[in-house]
Structures are given as structure tokens and as C-alpha cells.
Amino acid sequence: MTSLIHDLAHVTVRQVAVGDMDNNVYLITAKASGAQVLIDAADDLPALQALLAEGAADSGAPTKLELIATTHQHWDHVRALEGLVEATGARTAAGRQDVSGIPVPVDVVLDHGDVYTCGEVSAGAQEHGGFDLTAVHLRGHTPGSIAYVLKDDDGPHLIFSGDSLFPGGVGNTQKDPDRFHLLIGDVITRLFDVYPDDAVVYPGHGRPTTLGAERPHLDDWRARGW
Known part of the structure; x- marks a missing residue:
């Protein structure tokens, strides 16, 4: 299975x-430069290293893990983060309000709307072998949850939503109505009102x-409160 x-x-x-909670880990590789971003080093360091090895076949240049981007601070999304940083020397990124809960120093502190350009580029990421990730701050599941949005020329927007948006609803807010209204409000105004219907979550x-x-x-979703 590929x-x-x-x-x-x-x-x-x-x-x-990976892991006992079946956490999804995503790896983006730039074909021209080999620059990579891994989203959520959740667990199982050997499996993540195998994923990086598979990604090495996707580029004509030597690949390098440039950034490990964390969607939020919950333990099941960061269990292999320290080990992967030690193994690769990659920089780390997370939402500003979750930084204190990340188990390693955070190099790139993200706010809503920040754009991270992966790869050594001078102007226009894709023309020079890199790619852009846009940070979308979605409050509620955790204070600093970040969705990462990727857009390549020939494909739809790809939204890596962490635990803030799933098929069938938003993420868990522990039955707290204030947190729920924050989360669904952000999901609607910052995702559904911004990106087209073919955007993949x-x-x-x-x-x-x-x-x-x-x-x-x-x-x-709004009526049921979760």
C-alpha cells in the first residue's frame, strides 16, 4: 500500500x-528542490523515518526535512517530535498559543494568516522549487490549533486540519459551549468562507x-452544539 x-x-x-490512536502524519516534498515539511510527528519514529525515505524518491534533488509543523499541542500529536528533531535537525513550527505545550523549542511561532515558504526561494515559491503553507488559526480544540493550507498549481487546496475539522463535524471541545462557538466560528469564517468546495480536508x-x-x-453542527 503506497x-x-x-x-x-x-x-x-x-x-x-501511526500509534494507538491512528494519528495521520503528512509529508510534503518539493519535487525540484527536495525541501520537505512533515505535519504532526505523532508517534512511531521508525515509521516516520520510513515515510521520509519514501518521500526521497519524489524529488530529483536530495531531500531535506526543513520543518516539522505541529497542528496542536495534544500529546498524541507530538510523541515522536523530540526524536525526529534529534534525528533530522529540522526546525519546528506551532501556533503561538500552544507553544508552551510543545515538548521541544518552537522555532517558527505562527499566527493566523502567516505564510511559511519551504525551500530556498527568492520570489514565487513554486517557480523556484519550494512551496507555501498558510497558517489558519482555529481556536477551540486547543487555544493555538493551526490548520496548514497548501495550494499547488494543478490541484485543489489541501487543508491539514489537525483535530479542528473532521468529516461530520468540528473537533472535540469537551462540551464547553464557549469553546465550541469559538471553533465553529473560526472553521466557518476562516475555512468555509475562504476556500472553495473542492478544497480537500x-x-x-x-x-x-x-x-x-x-x-x-x-x-x-451549530444547532447540535458539537
Whole structure:
């Protein structure tokens, strides 16, 4: 079974599920430069290293893990983070309000709307062998949860949503109405109101969906309160 889920013009995306909670880990590789970002070093360091080895075949240049991007601070999303940093020397990124809960120093502190350019580029990421990831701050599941959005020329927007958006609803807010209203408000205004229906949502656990498949149910989610 292949880990490859997208083979786009400038990048590939690979995915593996790890650990007892079946956490999804995603690897983006720039075809021209070999620059890579891994999203959520959740568990099972050998499996993550195998994923990196598979990603090495996706580039004509030597690959290098440039950044480990964490969607949020919960323990099941960071269990292999320290080991992967030690093994690769990669920089780390996380949302500002979750930094204190990340078990390693955070090199790139993200706020809503920040754009991280992976790869050594001078102007226009894709023309020079890199790619851009846009940080979307989604409050509620944790204070600093970040969704990472990737757009390549020939494909849809890809939204790596962590535990903030799944098929069938938003993430767990422990029945706290204030946190729920924060989360669904951010998901609607910062994802559904910004990105098109063909945007693919890749959550922290389970199967992907699209914004178009979920959009008709937003009122139902709000009414039920979870």
C-alpha cells in the first residue's frame, strides 16, 4: 500500500497513520528542490523515518526535512517530535498559543494568516522549487490549533486540519459551549468562507473529506452544539 496521496505539479504529499490512536502524519516534498515539511510527528519514529525515505524518491534533488509543523499541542500529536528533531535537525513550527505545550523549542511561532515558504526561494515559491503553507488559526480544540493550507498549481487546496475539522463535524471541545462557538466560528469564517468546495480536508485522524461535502451540514453542527 503506497503512502502517496497526491502527485501534483510541484509537490508530492504522502501520509501514514501511526500509534494507538491512528494519528495521520503528512509529508510534503518539493519535487525540484527536495525541501520537505512533515505535519504532526505523532508517534512511531521508525515509521516516520520510513515515510521520509519514501518521500526521497519524489524529488530529483536530495531531500531535506526543513520543518516539522505541529497542528496542536495534544500529546498524541507530538510523541515522536523530540526524536525526529534529534534525528533530522529540522526546525519546528506551532501556533503561538500552544507553544508552551510543545515538548521541544518552537522555532517558527505562527499566527493566523502567516505564510511559511519551504525551500530556498527568492520570489514565487513554486517557480523556484519550494512551496507555501498558510497558517489558519482555529481556536477551540486547543487555544493555538493551526490548520496548514497548501495550494499547488494543478490541484485543489489541501487543508491539514489537525483535530479542528473532521468529516461530520468540528473537533472535540469537551462540551464547553464557549469553546465550541469559538471553533465553529473560526472553521466557518476562516475555512468555509475562504476556500472553495473542492478544497480537500485532511484531518489528524481518519479519512479525508472536502469542504463541499461538509458545507450543507454547518447549520446542523451549530444547532447540535458539537
